[in-house]
Amino acid sequence: MRVEDFIAWFLRLKAKDYLSFKDFGDIPIPSPPNQDIELYIHIPFCEQLCPYCSFHRFLYREPQARVYFDALRKEISMYKDLGYKFGGVYVGGGTPTILVDELLKTLELVNDLFSPAEISVETNPDRLQVDILEDLVSVGVKRVSVGIQSFDDDLLKKIGRYGKYGGGGELKHKVMDAMGKVKTLNLDMIYNFPGQTRDMLDKDIDAIFEIEPDQVTFYPLMISDSTRRTMESLMGTVDYRKEAFFYSIIRDRLSALYAPSTAWCFSRSDSKMIDEYIVKYDQYVGVGSGSFGLLGRAIYSNTFSLDEYVGMLDKGRLPLKTLKVFSNKEMARYFFLMSLFGLKLDRYAFKDKFGEDVCKMLWPECVFFMLSGGMSIKNGRLELTRRGEYYWVVMMREFFIGVDNFRDQARKGIGL
Ligand code: SF4
Structure with a gap:
């Protein structure tokens, strides 16, 4: 058995214990730590739902999303009243830029309440427009992370993104037009799709060198239990041996222009902000439906039900739903x-x-x-070591698959 297969097997075995949260009903409100921590804001709406994705997301409906943003602002204000201080903000999804006016209003509130030093926002390629980027920069956004996944037209068609966001050539132009509009532009890529060849991966890396973004994050394809069947029927099974080979190509080729910031995020020397706020901050609060927070030794999650989320905030209660206290x-x-x-x-x-x-x-x-x-x-x-970097890719892949499986169960529990 390869070392990485043993690591994956072992983590899968342990993930169930680590992520066995308890639904306590009434969760005690956590007291604020005596330091600046990270605020994670979750926007769970997408215009289309990609088949490989296990994030907590819903098909976008504008009225529902506006009610949600209102509730989100209430939740953020409640943390201010409790005495929390946030030094950094990460907005993830879903598609955080799905309703730009609501996002801007929310970030203005965050700035008024906490004056964070850095704000990072995820987006999709259709929102890479100069006016949107200028608006984001005007409210203090320093890093924008755009989900590209691949520049290969066939792969984009198979994962259902070609029709919505355009082919590889169009994506390249959109990204090139956005370059220099924000301090750090990160491209999120995915590798090891079933059917992806070395030639396809090399072309994705060639496109990166053509664009020269500030940062690029190459995620291995992560399939949770609930998306496995759909992905296998659409594309075939995932070959983890190919993942190790592809990672070595990515790591070797990118080193000509980029240095690793984490095992899977590669930055040019002047780009310091990274995707994984969980690496930078050992404590964070999650706001929004289905978000997680880590405070002291306790991990919290908010309710995954949008109705319950809005309802609890209407009653002036934090929408905390599950808790696990670690040793x-x-x-x-x-x-x-x-x-x-x-x-x-x-x-x-x-x-x-x-x-x-x-x-x-x-x-x-x-x-x-x-x-x-x-x-x-x-x-x-x-x-x-270089070998260890790949071991950590495997560990983080299994960690996130474990979190995805937890989300799937939580969503199933509320009939989604
Ligand atoms: S991959 Fe991104 S755009 Fe697609 S469903 Fe998931 S969060 Fe939404």
């Missing part, structure tokens, strides 16, 4: 996973946080990754 060791494992996803872990910071040296507290993990050539110790830090 110190479980939190240490989470910190180990996330820090090393960001390529290194500071042993002194770990000891300050968890009261013991990482190699003592998590010795099985450390021994395993040292012996398998995935990790080394340098200057008081654990650092990933």
Whole structure:
């Protein structure tokens, strides 16, 4: 068995325990930490639902979305009243730019209440318009992340994005026109689609070099249990051996212009903001239906039902629905996973946080990754090796598939 297959098998086994949240009904309101943390804002609407996607999203209807944005602003204000301070904001979806006027109003409120240093917003290619980007910059957005997935026309047709967002040539032009309009423009790409060949991947990377965006994130295709059947009937089964080979091509070729910011995000030297706020902040609040927050040792999720979300906020209640409190060791494992996803872990910071040296507290993990050539110790830090970077791609893939499966169950629980 390959080391990466063992890692994937082991994480799948453990994911069910780690993500077994309890629905407590009435969840105690978390007290604010004594520091700036991250605010994640979820906008769960899309004009079309892509077959491979397990995010919490609904088909867009304008009246429903406007009611939702109103409720969202109430929730954000409630965190201000509770004394929370947010230094960074990440708006994800769904499609956050689906109703630009509502998004701007929401970010203006966020600025008034918290004056965050940085705001990052996800979008789709049809919203890469100069006037929209200028509006976003005017409310402090410094990073825009656009979901491209691939520039290959056949793949785009198979995943249902060709009709909505255009073919590879059109996408390239849209991105090129948007270059320089925002501090950091990130392209989200996906690789290892069934049927994707090396030639297709090389052409995607060629397109990246032609455009030279500030940043590019290459996600491995992540299929949750609920989308597996649809994806297999549309495209075939996922070959994880090909994933390792494709990752090595991406990593090797991109190094000519980009340096890794995480195991799957590659930045030019001047682009520091990254997609994974979970790497940068070890505490965050999630607002919006189906969002997650991590405060101290507790993970919270908001209700996945839009009606319940709006209803609870109308009654002046935070829409918290589930809670899981981790042990110190479980939190240490989470910190180990996330820090090393960001390529290194500071042993002194770990000891300050968890009261013991990482190699003592998590010795099985450390021994395993040292012996398998995935990790080394340098200057008081654990650092990933090139092989380790791929191991972390596998771990994060399994982590997010676990989260997707949790979302699927939560959505099923409310009849979606
Ligand atoms: S991939 Fe993006 S656009 Fe497609 S359904 Fe998921 S969130 Fe919406």
